[in-house]
Amino acid sequence: MNPHLASGNQRSLAGYAPQHFLWQQQGAVGFVTLNRPERKNPLTFESYAELRDLFRTLAYVEDVKAIVVQGAGGNFCSGGDVHEIIGPLTGMTAPELLAFTRMTGDLVKAMRACPQPLIAAVDGVCAGAGAIMAMASDLRVGTARSKTAFLFTRVGLAGCDMGACALLPRIVGQGRASDLLYSGRSLGGEEGLAWGWLNRLAEPDQLLVEALAWAGEIAAGPSFAHAMTKRMLHQEWSMGVDEAIEAEAQAQALCMLTQDFHRAFVAFAAKQKPSFEGN
Numbered sequence: 001m002n003p004h005l006a007s008g009n010q011r012s013l014a015g016y017a018p019q020h021f022l023w024q025q026q027g028a029v030g031f032v033t034l035n036r037p038e039r040k041n042p043l044t045f046e047s048y049a050e051l052r053d054l055f056r057t058l059a060y061v062e063d064v065k066a067i068v069v070q071g072a073g074g075n076f077c078s079g080g081d082v083h084e085i086i087g088p089l090t091g092m093t094a095p096e097l098l099a100f101t102r103m104t105g106d107l108v109k110a111m112r113a114c115p116q117p118l119i120a121a122v123d124g125v126c127a128g129a130g131a132i133m134a135m136a137s138d139l140r141v142g143t144a145r146s147k148t149a150f151l152f153t154r155v156g157l158a159g160c161d162m163g164a165c166a167l168l169p170r171i172v173g174q175g176r177a178s179d180l181l182y183s184g185r186s187l188g189g190e191e192g193l194a195w196g197w198l199n200r201l202a203e204p205d206q207l208l209v210e211a212l213a214w215a216g217e218i219a220a221g222p223s224f225a226h227a228m229t230k231r232m233l234h235q236e237w238s239m240g241v242d243e244a245i246e247a248e249a250q251a252q253a254l255c256m257l258t259q260d261f262h263r264a265f266v267a268f269a270a271k272q273k274p275s276f277e278g279n
Helices: 045-060 082-089 094-113 129-136 151-155 164-172 174-183 189-195 204-219 223-238 241-255 259-269
Strands: 022-026 029-034 066-071 118-122 125-127 139-142 147-149 186-188
Touching: 029 045, 029 204, 045 082, 045 094, 066 129, 066 204, 094 129, 118 129, 118 204, 125 129, 129 147, 129 164, 139 189, 139 204, 151 174, 164 174, 186 189, 223 241, 223 259
Parallel strands: 029 066, 066 118, 118 139, 125 147
Antiparallel strands: 022 029, 147 186
């Protein structure tokens, strides 16, 4: 584990320098860049774990309000590295394999528990675990040339990987998720937009600009309330309607205690745009 993330009570990621991807911060927006462009940004055992630790730590970071996840070199992520992950997995015992699959699942849990909204900027190849990372994000901006593939079946594995059978149907619907998870085929950008997989399309040279602008808009909003929205969107999947309404009543009452709620009222009364501070 990176020693900078060891204590679990960070208020800032100033000075944070991950070993297996890039981290940058522009104002209140953080950038995670998968940075192995010569291999289309595959994941390794180490990068899985380091990404998991980062997203867990972000729960305690106060100066990051939204996050963009992207890949370098015109591709998002090609999934688990064939030589550094797939090969070694074929020689592992059942307990070792279960430890690995639980660790990769922990990355998705960390992304969903991370209070900051995550925007995946999806260009080019977005496959396997890369497609899962895009899926685990809250929003997705893509390009017409993006190709998303949940290709586990292509390597003899089930489509039920890292929460795909739970999360993907909630994004694109059960039938469309079944299509992707059984076939392992690529979903292009235009089709992905029509299916609701992608929220927006951008030209490749404008993808990061679009993602940054969207993240900036979110970061400028009421971050405590945004975090509550994300938490409720996740938690209410397993609730009945009555339980969800009660949970939202409690959540909204907490938001009404924030100064941002009062700032919004004062600004509205003065016919001004509110300036939110996240408290």
